Amino acid sequence: MAGKITFTMIKPDAVKSQYIGAILDKIVASGFKIVAMKLTQLSAAKAGEFYEVHKERPFYGELVEFMSSGPIVAAVLEKDNAVEDFRTLIGATNPANAAEGTIRKMYAKSMGENAVHGSDSDENALIEAQFHFSGVEMFR
Numbered sequence: 001m002a003g004k005i006t007f008t009m010i011k012p013d014a015v016k017s018q019y020i021g022a023i024l025d026k027i028v029a030s031g032f033k034i035v036a037m038k039l040t041q042l043s044a045a046k047a048g049e050f051y052e053v054h055k056e057r058p059f060y061g062e063l064v065e066f067m068s069s070g071p072i073v074a075a076v077l078e079k080d081n082a083v084e085d086f087r088t089l090i091g092a093t094n095p096a097n098a099a100e101g102t103i104r105k106m107y108a109k110s111m112g113e114n115a116v117h118g119s120d121s122d123e124n125a126l127i128e129a130q131f132h133f134s135g136v137e138m139f140r
């Protein structure tokens with residue numbers, strides 16, 4: 001039976017540092033199936049739209065600037081309990097607080113440049129997946 005989905009982005013810091021392969025390897029080794037994926041770059045407008053929920057936060061401008069500063073890998077991942085299991089795999093938002101062995105502990109530089117994004121709910125996973133991919137680009 002198909003599992004649930006989560007949405008991830010490998011952020012510009014990790015792409016620039018050539019961590020795409022290592023991060024995808026860890027994701028697949030942890031039981032996630034990649035059902036959609038692309039190397040792309042967000043415009044500032046698109047990054048602003050994606051992170052609209054953080055619009056009033058003091059770090060919003062910095063976040064939008066950073067997320068549109070270079071290429072990212074966008075992907076949809078499928079697994080039972082995908083959202084929660086992926087958040088466990090990536091670790092805390094601030095890499096200083098991330099558990100040993102998590103993706104952010106291993107590859108993130110800071111709270112802002114934290115290597116990967118992971119959806120925070122099933123509802124947002126679907127919204128975020130559909131923000132980046134059309135139905136025919138998702139192989140579920």
Ligand code: CMP
Binds near residue numbers: 062093111112113118
């Ligand atoms: P992400 O999981 O992509 O969701 C929102 C992002 O905002 C988060 O990862 C961080 O990269 C960023 N973020 C959250 N809190 C802060 C903060 N206090 N300062 C800078 N960036 C932040």
